[in-house]
Amino acid sequence: MSKRVLICLVGLPATGKSTLCSELLKQATNYDIEHICYDKHITTVDHVTDPSAWNKARQALNQNITNLVSSNKAETCCVRSKVFLLDDNFYYRGMRKEILHIAQRNSCVFGQIVFRVSKELAISANNSRCDTIVAEETIRKMSNLIEYPSEAWEKHVLHLAELTSYNESTTPGRIELVSQFIDFICEQSPEKDPxxxxxxxxxxxxxxxxxxxxxxxxxxxxxxxxxxxxxxxxxxxxxxxxxxxxxxxxxxxxxxxxxxxxxxxxxxxxxxxxxxxxxxxxxxxx
Incomplete structure (x- = not known):
């Protein structure tokens, strides 16, 4: 039976989350992937200079995700599962719990993939970006604030090995590991609405x-x-x-x-x- 799966990508900026998603979109065969990059949807406000507007924009995006997931209910009779890769930092546990609640209300499977790197490597990779560059101070603060999965409700989690080089972010072995995790999570039971x-x-x-x-x-x-x-x-x-x-x-x-x-x-x-x-x-x- 096909499932709808919500997976939070957890980690500092410039740790290979979006790059890995792009590779998965090319290679996925057992499931349909929808890559939702938060940075591309929340571009008009800054969480440092205007946190209130940033929170509202984030809530609006989560509502859009809810609507998108809900609209896919009719497609659950299909053979292939639908996997939503939610590409954000998700450094606060509460941010991920909001996605859990979406999964619970819509009978989706919920999981997380954790990207670990040192803040020095994250800053270095961020500075070499050709697109959006995050302020170095933001990465340093996020590194101190990030809450990695550890609660009982965070039961389906893949902790990727810590990168020592940004070039390791899309090695075949790493892609295969993530693909196997998605295969596994597609077989799990959906979350239940409390x-x-x-x-x-x-x-x-x-x-x-x-x-x-x-x-x-x-x-x-x-x-x-x-x-x-x-x-x-x-x-x-x-x-x-x-x-x-x-x-x-x-x-x-x-x-x-x-x-x-x-x-x-x-x-x-x-x-x-x-x-x-x-x-x-x-x-x-x-």
């Missing part, structure tokens, strides 16, 4: 609770019937309304959780015992 899962758990709990209430209702009729017979043999005359009120208190206690059977089965004996306790308590109060 909100949907919570609703499912609540629905399951309510269904279980309703089953217990129904079981108790049936068994209480037998218990009350037996108590009335025992009362007659003993010469007692307990009004049925008293038993009926106790039954109502019992069932209400089940619904509110005040009365529970835990892991024990709901049996006539267990119901009778709890019913007797409630009955005795109400008689004492009266």
């Amino acid at each position: 909100a949907v899962e919570k609703l499912k758990r609540e629905a399951d709990r309510d269904e279980t609770l309703n089953d217990v209430v129904q079981q108790c209702d049936i068994l209480l009729r037998k218990v009350i019937s037996q108590k009335i017979k025992d009362d007659r043999r003993s010469g007692l005359n307990v009004p049925y309304s008293v038993y009926s009120r106790t039954k109502s208190l019992f069932l209400e206690g089940i619904k509110t959780g005040e009365i529970s059977f835990g892991d024990q089965p709901v049996t006539t004996e267990a119901v009778s015992l709890k019913f007797t306790v409630i009955f005795d308590d109400t008689q004492v109060e009266n």
Whole structure:
């Protein structure tokens, strides 16, 4: 079955992320790749001079990614999986968690590829770029701030070996390693939406609770019937309304959780015992 996969590329500027994506686009055969480079979409604002506008532009891009992923739902019947390579620094864990939430809401697989280099090599490679050059101070700050994947939710992560030379960024072995990782992640289960899962758990709990209430209702009729017979043999005359009120208190206690059977089965004996306790308590109060 085909999947939709969101992969964050994590690392300092000029570490070969975009170059590797270009090579993958030429070689990919088992899946369709869409390369989304954040720098090409967020070009009109600077995160240093205008962080507020930069954040808004970033959120707008993430919304566009959400729309793009959502529009690909109809294509999941295809044989080939759709892999979105999100090309950014993603140096804060919170940035990656935003992508995780997109994956959760759209039943996508989520993963990360980590590019590690020394800040000196990143600065050197950045200065030799023929296109967009990042300020050296920005790279130095990012190097100190970057939060590499380590949390439990960051379970599908490929840590590429640290580069000692920029020329190593697209070696055949490195490309093959990334291709194998993408093959692997395309076989993994999609992320689950916590909100949907919570609703499912609540629905399951309510269904279980309703089953217990129904079981108790049936068994209480037998218990009350037996108590009335025992009362007659003993010469007692307990009004049925008293038993009926106790039954109502019992069932209400089940619904509110005040009365529970835990892991024990709901049996006539267990119901009778709890019913007797409630009955005795109400008689004492009266």
